[in-house]
Amino acid sequence: SGFHSKYMYVIRNMKTVFPFSVNSKGILYHNLIGQTPIDQWRKTRDEYMEKVMGEWVSDIKDWMQTDYEVGLYIVYEDLMDVEKGPGVVRKMANLLREAGFNVVDDDQIPCVWYNSIGEEHIQEYHKYNNYDFGDYIPGFTKDQQELMISSLEDFIADIKDDDKELVKILERYVNDIRTGTIMDEKWENKTLSDE
Numbered sequence: 001s002g003f004h005s006k007y008m009y010v011i012r013n014m015k016t017v018f019p020f021s022v023n024s025k026g027i028l029y030h031n032l033i034g035q036t037p038i039d040q041w042r043k044t045r046d047e048y049m050e051k052v053m054g055e056w057v058s059d060i061k062d063w064m065q066t067d068y069e070v071g072l073y074i075v076y077e078d079l080m081d082v083e084k085g086p087g088v089v090r091k092m093a094n095l096l097r098e099a100g101f102n103v104v105d106d107d108q109i110p111c112v113w114y115n116s117i118g119e120e121h122i123q124e125y126h127k128y129n130n131y132d133f134g135d136y137i138p139g140f141t142k143d144q145q146e147l148m149i150s151s152l153e154d155f156i157a158d159i160k161d162d163d164k165e166l167v168k169i170l171e172r173y174v175n176d177i178r179t180g181t182i183m184d185e186k187w188e189n190k191t192l193s194d195e
Contacts, residue, residue: 004099006071009063013173014056014148015181016130019138035133042187049144053151071095075169080125086110139184148177
């Protein structure tokens with residue numbers, strides 16, 4: 001086969017990737033400018049939370065069951081970090097080099113990282129506390145927080161002897177979801193109930 005035996009898997013905390021996905025779809029398909037209105041976020045979150053959480057876990061599991069081997073988990077939060085980001089790109093370059101690709105010299109990697117992510121995106125990401133927009137920080141209900149934690153803990157239990165690196169990433173996400181999730185109310189269809 002013409003494929004390398006290793007793959008890179010980009011992983012991002014469910015707590016931030018779900019709101020990012022909702023925003024991205026709004027921009028792409030509905031000409032949204034800026035952040036999804038909070039009522040729309042709550043409605044979408046409440047309607048799709050279980051499905052999206054299940055897909056988040058199953059996507060990783062599906063890749064783990066292929067004939068390929070994970071060469072690198074690209075942790076999105078680390079990639080966006082000013083201190084860790086260049087190191088993530090260095091690991092990517094090493095894996096690509098190992099696969100036979102020509103890559104930039106190591107001394108150019110910080111510039112590659114900076115120019116690839118972009119100053120504005122880096123500043124906004126950190127300004128908005130690891131979110132992509134700043135009108136509000138997307139919250140979750142207590143039940144949704146517990147769903148994310150239990151889904152990740154079950155996944156950790158399934159793979160604890162097979163992939164120590166992924167376990168550390170998932171444990172980090174569990175801790176962040178447990179301690180850093182904004183608690184929010186369930187969506188209520190106020191337009192119908194107000195009439």
